[in-house]
Amino acid sequence: MHIGLCLLVALLLLAGPVKAGDDLQKRIDFAAELQINEPGSNLNPVIDQLLSDIEQATPGQQVSIRLLAARNLGLQGRIVEGLEFIDQILAAEPEPGQRLTTYRLSANLAMNLGDYERAFADLMEAVALIPETGSPFEETNLYGLASYFHGLAGESFSAISYAQRSLESAQETDNPRLACLAYGRLTAAFEADDRLIEAEQSGRQGLSYCEQTDDPVTTGWIHALLASVLISLGELDQAEAMIAQATANHSDVYHQGQLNSQRLLARLMIERSQFEPALEKLDNLISAYEKLALWERLAEVHWLAARAAASLGQTRLAYDHTLKHIDARERFLSNERALRLAYLEVEFASKQREQELMLLREQARVESLRRETIEQQALFRKFAYGFGLFLLLILLLLLLHAVRRRRHFQHLSRRDGLSGLLNHTSFFEAVEQTMGKAQRDGQPLTLLMADMDHFKQINDRHGHLKGDAVLRQTAAGLANTFGKQSLIGRIGGEEFAVCLSGVTIRQAAELAEKLREDMGTTTSTIGRPVTMSFGIAEMAAGENLDQLRKRADDALYQAKRNGRDRVELAPARQGE
Numbered sequence: 400m401h402i403g404l405c406l407l408v409a410l411l412l413l414a415g416p417v418k419a420g421d422d423l424q425k426r427i428d429f430a431a432e433l434q435i436n437e438p439g440s441n442l443n444p445v446i447d448q449l450l451s452d453i454e455q456a457t458p459g460q461q462v463s464i465r466l467l468a469a470r471n472l473g474l475q476g477r478i479v480e481g482l483e484f485i486d487q488i489l490a491a492e493p494e495p496g497q498r499l500t501t502y503r504l505s506a507n508l509a510m511n512l513g514d515y516e517r518a519f520a521d522l523m524e525a526v527a528l529i530p531e532t533g534s535p536f537e538e539t540n541l542y543g544l545a546s547y548f549h550g551l552a553g554e555s556f557s558a559i560s561y562a563q564r565s566l567e568s569a570q571e572t573d574n575p576r577l578a579c580l581a582y583g584r585l586t587a588a589f590e591a592d593d594r595l596i597e598a599e600q601s602g603r604q605g606l607s608y609c610e611q612t613d614d615p616v617t618t619g620w621i622h623a624l625l626a627s628v629l630i631s632l633g634e635l636d637q638a639e640a641m642i643a644q645a646t647a648n649h650s651d652v653y654h655q656g657q658l659n660s661q662r663l664l665a666r667l668m669i670e671r672s673q674f675e676p677a678l679e680k681l682d683n684l685i686s687a688y689e690k691l692a693l694w695e696r697l698a699e700v701h702w703l704a705a706r707a708a709a710s711l712g713q714t715r716l717a718y719d720h721t722l723k724h725i726d727a728r729e730r731f732l733s734n735e736r737a738l739r740l741a742y743l744e745v746e747f748a749s750k751q752r753e754q755e756l757m758l759l760r761e762q763a764r765v766e767s768l769r770r771e772t773i774e775q776q777a778l779f780r781k782f783a784y785g786f787g788l789f790l791l792l793i794l795l796l797l798l799l800h801a802v803r804r805r806r807h808f809q810h811l812s813r814r815d816g817l818s819g820l821l822n823h824t825s826f827f828e829a830v831e832q833t834m835g836k837a838q839r840d841g842q843p844l845t846l847l848m849a850d851m852d853h854f855k856q857i858n859d860r861h862g863h864l865k866g867d868a869v870l871r872q873t874a875a876g877l878a879n880t881f882g883k884q885s886l887i888g889r890i891g892g893e894e895f896a897v898c899l900s901g902v903t904i905r906q907a908a909e910l911a912e913k914l915r916e917d918m919g920t921t922t923s924t925i926g927r928p929v930t931m932s933f934g935i936a937e938m939a940a941g942e943n944l945d946q947l948r949k950r951a952d953d954a955l956y957q958a959k960r961n962g963r964d965r966v967e968l969a970p971a972r973q974g975e
Contacts, residue, residue: 426445427460427463430445430449431467434470434471443471449464449467461491462488462491462493469481469488473504478508488501489505495531495532503544505517506522506544510548513692536572538564538565539565539568539580539581540565540577542568543584545561545565546558546559546587550587553816558588558591559589561584562585562587565581565585568581575608575611576614579608579609579612581605582604582606583602586601586605586621586625586628589601590627590631595628599632602625602628606618618648619644619646619648622644625638630670635667635671639667642663658687658691658696662703664680665680665700669703674711675707681703684696684700685700694728698730698731729823732823818874818889820877820887820888823888826886826888830898833898836900837900838938842900844900844901844937844938845899846937847911847934848894848895848934848935848948848954849897849933850893850895850931850932852929852931852932868924870889872923872924873895873918877895877914880913880917881899881914884900885898885899904969907935907937911933911966915964932955932963932964932966932967933965934951934957935968935969936968936969937969937971939972946972954968954969
């Protein structure tokens, strides 16, 4: 439906006071259709009128009106207000179908807000309602949302699995919009797993369904997904056409979709060596992503800006963008860790509830047996007591198992999933504690910062899977060289750090040189040796972690400037 026609109908609906004979359901259905076909602020007057008439609606219609309002606020970025409507709906305890829809929308809004624990909890509540509803429409949307959430949590296998289940549900209907959504989730899951050929095939299949709908937001999203995949495959002309389509679909409709199209266009310009216009576009995107606190996107645009500036010979600007990329990337990784932890905690809580329910059932059965044995002979009474002790043992074992699983999840949250080393936060927390002990005991302590040389070229030439294999091999080399008594962490993409207590800077340099020489004579998983640069600083009296880290970082940068594949020692602090 053309937007001009939609507005005309909306104005007719708002032309006068609501009469008792007005068909409220027709206006709700109209608003739902308008929200799909012509989303945007033009829908506000229609929803405002429905909200003003909500007292005349049935309980089911009231839920539908509040769902329309919550989704409209979410599209406009007013997520907190949208969640307030969600809470009103859930407080009214709607029927299972509407409750499932409400939990699904709530999970989506909570994820965009960064409330990961609520997002995963609401998602699991919605999944539990699927058997009660049996709706292919809701199954498609819900499994698609589950795919998206698990992809953000780093569960790529689960993300692809849920996307395929979403597609299976969509294929049970003749609804092209559902197929469009399902193929979009599958495309995103394949791209995140670097399965680019499958991602392109899935995206093109989804686009054929999207073009049969009047849903500009979803169609534009598919165009943007395909554009990203095509840029990675080097199909730049086709990618440009997809970006133009995405921009047209999202114009004045979906703010983040517009930003996404501009980001893809800047990325395309850089691939075509159009560095100056790319920098101008990226500057606008940086301010927009900072306001929205979208750290992953902000990190990407800073990295693109650093590439463009370096290509133009603007070294200082490239350096500034690189530092800002690192900061935004660390914020994103902190969010990703929080997301992963929320996923694990909700999963654990769900399993714990299942165990508690099982224990309650067993306890009820024991009580029933106990009452029966009172009326029976002493022999049966003794049997019941023995059975009760057996169940108590089961309870203790289950509780012990639950405690061990919680400890296991806590251990996972402190470790980098790829290398098995300490992650950024856990490493520097441990270093700070170790520094305090070393200062009290009067022992030396050395901090070593290491960065792989030209690692981006490894990913570009050999792919991310080979790059990950190189990172794991390097992590193993660090562990073998510095031993179990040291603290070793992966603190960035290709950046590692080692803390050595009781070791002087000279002793640490000998170990680093040995590792560097071993790497130079060892064939890596890409068929040739890889190299690393090292910066080492020894803790001075009264020095804090930030000061020590900066000196080690400065030494690392000096190693990079001096040609890489070398070890540089930080000078002693001034005044010592």
